[in-house]
Amino acid sequence: MKKSILFYLIVFLVSSSMFSQETIENTSTKNFNEFKLNGLYLILGVFEASYETTLNDxxxxxxxxxxxxxxxxxSDIKYAISPYYRFYFGEKYAAGFFVEGFGMLNSTNRNIDLFENNEDDFRTDFALGFAVGGKWVTKKGFSIEIFGGIGRNLFNNEGTDYDIVGKGGVNLGYRF
Incomplete structure (x- = not known):
C-alpha cells in the first residue's frame, strides 16, 4: 500500500512538472518608432519627413x-500635415502590404493657370483619404516603403477643380 501511494505521488510530481508553463519574453512584440524621409519627393523638390510608431504587430x-x-x-503648395493609421497584412512585425487611412491639412494654390500669370491664391483645407503600399524592414531596422493614395478636400473647394489630393512616394527610414 505504501509502495502504491509512493508510486502515485512520484507520477503526480513528474507529470505536474511536465505541464508547467514558463514565461518567455518575446522581443517581437515590442513596439517600435520609425523616422522616414520620402526619397522620391526629394528628387522632385519637396521635403517630406514622417514619424511612425507601432501599436501592435x-x-x-x-x-x-x-x-x-x-x-x-x-508656387503650388505651401505645406501639408498628414496624420495616418495603417493596418499591415504581412507576417513580419508591422511590415508587408498595408492599407492606410489619412487626414491631410494642406495649403495649396487654387488659381493654377498654365498660360496666365495670376496672383497666388493659397487656401487651407482638410482632406480625408486612403492609401495602399508595402513596407520591408531589415534585421538592422532599416526600412523602405512604396505607397500611393488619394483623398478629397472637404471644405474650401467650391468653384475649383482642385479638390483631390494625392499622397505617395518611396520612403527610406530607420526603425528603433
Missing part, C-alpha cells in the same frame, strides 16, 4: 510633414 499610427524646397513647387 499589425497596426501603426504616424504623421508626415511636407514642405516645398524648390521655387517651382513652392
Amino acid at each position: 499589425e497596426s501603426a499610427v504616424g504623421i508626415s510633414v511636407l514642405l516645398p524646397i524648390d521655387n517651382a513647387v513652392n
Whole structure:
C-alpha cells in the first residue's frame, strides 16, 4: 500500500512538472518608432519627413510633414500635415502590404493657370483619404516603403477643380 501511494505521488510530481508553463519574453512584440524621409519627393523638390510608431504587430499610427524646397513647387503648395493609421497584412512585425487611412491639412494654390500669370491664391483645407503600399524592414531596422493614395478636400473647394489630393512616394527610414 505504501509502495502504491509512493508510486502515485512520484507520477503526480513528474507529470505536474511536465505541464508547467514558463514565461518567455518575446522581443517581437515590442513596439517600435520609425523616422522616414520620402526619397522620391526629394528628387522632385519637396521635403517630406514622417514619424511612425507601432501599436501592435499589425497596426501603426504616424504623421508626415511636407514642405516645398524648390521655387517651382513652392508656387503650388505651401505645406501639408498628414496624420495616418495603417493596418499591415504581412507576417513580419508591422511590415508587408498595408492599407492606410489619412487626414491631410494642406495649403495649396487654387488659381493654377498654365498660360496666365495670376496672383497666388493659397487656401487651407482638410482632406480625408486612403492609401495602399508595402513596407520591408531589415534585421538592422532599416526600412523602405512604396505607397500611393488619394483623398478629397472637404471644405474650401467650391468653384475649383482642385479638390483631390494625392499622397505617395518611396520612403527610406530607420526603425528603433
